[in-house]
Amino acid sequence: MNQEDKLRKLIARAQAEAPPKVHVADRVLAALLVMPPCVEKNEPFLWVAAPAAAAAVAAVLLGFSNGATWSDLVLARLSDLPWWML
Amino acid sequence: MKAKDSTHYGAQADMQDIRRCQHGDAEAYRRLVERHQQQVSAIMWRFSRDPDTHQDLVQDAFVEAYQNLHTYRGDAPFAHWLARIATRVGFRHWNRQKRERAIRTVPLEEWHQIAEPDIEEMPAQEAAQLVHQLLALLPPRDRLVLTLRYLDGHNVEETAHLTGWSQSMVKVQTWRARKKLRKLLEKARQEAGQ
Numbered sequence: 001m002n003q004e005d006k007l008r009k010l011i012a013r014a015q016a017e018a019p020p021k022v023h024v025a026d027r028v029l030a031a032l033l034v035m036p037p038c039v040e041k042n043e044p045f046l047w048v049a050a051p052a053a054a055a056a057v058a059a060v061l062l063g064f065s066n067g068a069t070w071s072d073l074v075l076a077r078l079s080d081l082p083w084w085m086l
Numbered sequence: 087m088k089a090k091d092s093t094h095y096g097a098q099a100d101m102q103d104i105r106r107c108q109h110g111d112a113e114a115y116r117r118l119v120e121r122h123q124q125q126v127s128a129i130m131w132r133f134s135r136d137p138d139t140h141q142d143l144v145q146d147a148f149v150e151a152y153q154n155l156h157t158y159r160g161d162a163p164f165a166h167w168l169a170r171i172a173t174r175v176g177f178r179h180w181n182r183q184k185r186e187r188a189i190r191t192v193p194l195e196e197w198h199q200i201a202e203p204d205i206e207e208m209p210a211q212e213a214a215q216l217v218h219q220l221l222a223l224l225p226p227r228d229r230l231v232l233t234l235r236y237l238d239g240h241n242v243e244e245t246a247h248l249t250g251w252s253q254s255m256v257k258v259q260t261w262r263a264r265k266k267l268r269k270l271l272e273k274a275r276q277e278a279g280q
Contacts, residue, residue: 003268004271009202010205010213011213013213014213014218017211019128019130022124022126028116028119031145
């Protein structure tokens with residue numbers, strides 16, 4: 001007997017099954033109570049990250065325009081740090 | 087015509103409730119859940135046949151849908167968008183089961199003892215249980231593609247939408263999964279014959 005034909009018959013039989021009825025609205029709402037509301041998501045940190053990134057790029061470009069190299073810029077940043085952070 | 091009208095009404099009602107929900111109306115989400123819970127139940131019944139796990143999966147799908155509601159733009163019906171989320175939740179459940187080695191599969195000898203005429207007289211529920219356990223012999227990706235293509239009867243395009251895979255990926259995955267299953271059944275048949 002062809003195994004695939006047998007499986008196909010079994011699948012056709014299985015498709016006649018009705019899934020169980022569920023009533024989950026209360027459960028779902030109870031689970032959602034402990035979550036933030038589904039309002040439009042905003043990303044507050046983007047407003048901080050975007051100007052900070054722009055400022056960093058500007059600082060690097062300014063450094064390059066004064067003839068500095070990457071290592072000069074990194075060294076300058078590192079020398080600004082207090083000794084206990086190194 | 088009547089069915090088309092009710093679908094249109096349903097889509098309109100969904101959009102209204104989604105907008106209300108985005109403004110913090112919990113009752114609007116309750117209406118969405120009540121309208122779509124049987125559809126999600128049918129999807130999740132393919133992923134777990136244990137009644138408690140099944141209910142948990144239906145709940146998880148709605149919770150995940152709620153968390154992603156801000157990404158729903160209304161380009162496709164809400165039911166399609168929800169089906170994709172439900173499929174993702176179910177697939178994750180299979181992957182978790184696989185990691186925990188908690189999948190119950192059918193012994194292949196049992197499969198070979200079933201004669202073809204028995205299948206025709208088999209209760210649908212029993213047949214579905216057997217198919218579920220047989221497909222559980224495969225890795226989750228293969229199991230998913232065969233479940234969607236053959237058990238749910240989705241075409242390549244619909245399967246691609248539900249899984250998030252490309253259409254070529256669905257075709258390749260289906261071919262591989264069928265090959266694996268055929269090999270598995272053939273091997274078991276040979277062992278049973280010895």
